[in-house]
Amino acid sequence: MTINRTHKLVLLAAILIAVSSTFYLLAVKQAPSANGLHYNCFKTENGWGYDVLYNERVLIHQPMIPGKSGGSGFDSEKAAGADAKTVIEKIKSGEFPLFGQKQQQRSGVLRTQ
Incomplete structure (x- = not known):
């Protein structure tokens, strides 16, 4: 089974979204205003x-x-x-x-x- 270029880009985008969401929830949102x-x-x-x-x-x-x-x-x-x-x-x-x-x-x- 091979992964084509479109699937790689979608996977990369999903990983970036997951990492940035985690960072936002743990670091940015928890800081007291x-x-x-x-x-x-x-x-x-x-x-x-x-x-x-x-x-x-x-x-x-x-x-x-x-x-x-x-x-x-x-x-x-x-x-x-x-x-x-x-x-x-x-x-x-x-x-x-x-x-x-x-x-x-x-x-x-x-x-x-």
């Missing part, structure tokens, strides 16, 4: 925390101040919200939302010493 990102602050035993959500799906659950030992929460709902806003801005700009003490001082979460 800026419009669906938001946060909710919540009270914990040790202070305040926040969730970063995308269309009501929790992306980040942060019940304590990241990078600070002891597991203490944020001092206020405002401080938790400031941190959450910074995380959302990092996600929107394509950065990985990691924090060191300098970034937290800039967002007003930690006091400078």
Whole structure:
């Protein structure tokens, strides 16, 4: 059985469509858009925390101040919200939302010493 040129082109087109559809579904469609990102602050035993959500799906659950030992929460709902806003801005700009003490001082979460 031989495959003629037309069948080869149809097979190649089908493979390209399958690969590009898979790429779109896995890479492009899964990336959060800026419009669906938001946060909710919540009270914990040790202070305040926040969730970063995308269309009501929790992306980040942060019940304590990241990078600070002891597991203490944020001092206020405002401080938790400031941190959450910074995380959302990092996600929107394509950065990985990691924090060191300098970034937290800039967002007003930690006091400078």
